[in-house]
Amino acid sequence: MPPGMIMTRTLSGESMRDMRAVLPDEVNKNITVQGQGDQPLEPTLENGYKVFHLEANVFKWNILPNKSVDAYGFNGQVPGPRIRIKEGDHIKINVTNHLPEPTTVHWHGLILDNEMDGAGEITQRPIQPGETFTYTFDAVQSGMYFYHSHYATDRQQSLGLYGMLMIDPKDKNQVPEHDVEAVVSLQEWLIRDGLTFPAMSMEGAFPNYFTINGKSFPATETIKMKVGQKALIRFVGSNNNFIHPMHIHGGPFEVIAQDGEPLPSSARYKADTVNVGPGQRFDVIWIARKPGKWLIHCHIPHHTTNDNVEVQGGGGLMMILDVSE
């Protein structure tokens, strides 16, 4: 029983099953990752297919120099490795399950054959521990997508089973003009008494840590820019619970794409805050107007703390655009 969860006479063991913490002896001690998530994944080329390999594992992951979670993740990273492909590519992705439970992978937003959609028990038998399943599709779209577990999603995606999927358009004119590109992929964590629970939108399960690309501020990356440059910032709602109002300091940005689809020029708008819900992606262009350190952060201030504590001016869902002359 997680602390704080409300036990009632009728709460079933089944109800509690998905909420339990990752147990220390489930963690693969051979994977010791202090690195960055969202690292490029190189495919092999086989018979006209780009072939990628994903392995789901349980491992310790540092969200801060001195704070780790017991994560479910792909290839020892949170987020999982970045799969960057091109419109028109023929894709195969082998997914091997080393988790202590079944899993699947859903390619969020993609047009593909139904049996490749990864919806556990709906479109496929979940991948059992030890098994490998090969997903295959042709990239007929372009833009910002992501992949994530679609089996016991409340538990598995909360624990880190997600990664970026970027499809570059064939026609380079479709790429918005920019000097710098930054992915801002959101996640929520619940750490209590040294254990990692899946954060859920319910009593006893609300998150107390928050990460961008797998790290909490001040461990988040800093984006270096020069005055006058344009940043293409790609917000990704890879988290499971909150709609995060993501704000950028230093003047408004322009929203140019949503969920991988370019906004028609007539529908584009300026804003300084955009509500990024679970499952959503927003591409925005922000111009570095003045030198200095400009913040990107969630405007729910509890989400810019680490277990309620602010460090160096914030925490959690915060990062810096560092603009020089």
Place this chain on the structure above:
Amino acid sequence: MPPGMIMTRTLSGESMRDMRAVLPDEVNKNITVQGQGDQPLEPTLENGYKVFHLEANVFKWNILPNKSVDAYGFNGQVPGPRIRIKEGDHIKINVTNHLPEPTTVHWHGLILDNEMDGAGEITQRPIQPGETFTYTFDAVQSGMYFYHSHYATDRQQSLGLYGMLMIDPKDKNQVPEHDVEAVVSLQEWLIRDGLTFPAMSMEGAFPNYFTINGKSFPATETIKMKVGQKALIRFVGSNNNFIHPMHIHGGPFEVIAQDGEPLPSSARYKADTVNVGPGQRFDVIWIARKPGKWLIHCHIPHHTTNDNVEVQGGGGLMMILDVSE
């Protein structure tokens, strides 16, 4: 005192009143409904008016084959019966209150006379138990609307007092081209120890069941389509607490109307997830590109479980678009 609610020295009985469970002896045992909600309601014609009859009652309602709530609802259904009228119609709706407390009905989004707006204690004396009140208005708009209690709304709408109100335009060219129409009306429930509490956005009151059109997955309806067909999917935020990021698998949809108002063609946009807040409606067009079972679901995965448990790949706010060749 509901389990989990935080009692403090100064919490008043009044504060607790609205949160209490529906008591078993308040349930009308003569209404035993195992059926579907949102069923068409036929009007009678009287002196140029279409006249509808709504009766508010307390009754058991199955959200799953083996799980019922003690609901407040209209005409023994959750959602209440669908009122489908035409732009230009003259409307009368008799509302009879068989609840153990006063109530009103608000016609959300409609332009009408103030005394017909249903805002309890603001525009009308609430309808007392046993009383009937007649609402009347002319339908000067068209599009997707809904009706709901506007008295002790935190309690009454949470317990099921809402229904769909659809106004077809006079000019058929205003109807977007589509082959299939589906309403996706959201709701949240709190069942504890066999009692039904009004779900509220506060400690001790967060929901643990979630329904589309009154049913939790896998009891939600399945929409049958053929490849190439267009579905007009009408999301309705008839729930009381969360903004639900509603996602559709199998490729993006186009957002064509919001809150009953068509989006100008220049403002339409594509997305695969739309944030549906309480009170909002979004009409989207989704094209069946490939055969198979494509999910519609909330992308907060806790909302696709039933009391934390996933059944047949999900639960709660999930339904299937079943596309055949």
Place this chain on the structure above:
Amino acid sequence: MPPGMIMTRTLSGESMRDMRAVLPDEVNKNITVQGQGDQPLEPTLENGYKVFHLEANVFKWNILPNKSVDAYGFNGQVPGPRIRIKEGDHIKINVTNHLPEPTTVHWHGLILDNEMDGAGEITQRPIQPGETFTYTFDAVQSGMYFYHSHYATDRQQSLGLYGMLMIDPKDKNQVPEHDVEAVVSLQEWLIRDGLTFPAMSMEGAFPNYFTINGKSFPATETIKMKVGQKALIRFVGSNNNFIHPMHIHGGPFEVIAQDGEPLPSSARYKADTVNVGPGQRFDVIWIARKPGKWLIHCHIPHHTTNDNVEVQGGGGLMMILDVSE
């Protein structure tokens, strides 16, 4: 330890520090404010600058005739005084800190020099108790903005450290046609056992009171209008936790600006409910079509109660547009 907060073996004192209540002996008894917040602040003119003075203090603030909070606020008001300037103005704002802790002020959405951005510990050393810091900038934008603490923001803004910042455009043609203007600035409060805690999006810290412009319904202001008049309603997400779906009765409004930036005419849309997230601003035009009392309110009904209790038909985030013939 606030009641309801979940204590675990590893919860640090640091984690609890920011959540503690305002203590009675921290309240400045010389400030007894029963008045309205958001009052115009007059500048002095010095060497071509409009110079404003803000003082941060701890004081009792009535959100209802018989209910006060222990607020952190500017100039004895919640919201702080309205700073209304003109595009092109040269601005200086002296901020004096009389709080029992450091603070800063962030000018949300503005383009200004980095050292004037107010991000505590990022762009400036926080203003210590007793100190004054002078912010200066040129108003190069126009539209609806706001200011707020950007140090321990989860605590300080929750307790009331925010105010409106409105910049009138040089070109009067940019002002949308309207007869009446109303700011709707949102806030959430947590009062327990007579103490005021900073409301946070976590167990034990969810709010139980909600205010528009510093008052809960029925103490919120009423906007007087005549049939046919246009109201420019400016929603401001000055709150810290929830995205509030703000609804207006009596027919749809048109959304014309977001975050101070006019929406291009091609991107404008009609709606009856708009999701206002922390940090966001939405300007909408609502036409008084019929006489009577038309509500503006959050469509999460728990947010239209005062400690769960409805008074005169509602509470919290609710106000009336009173339209006469």
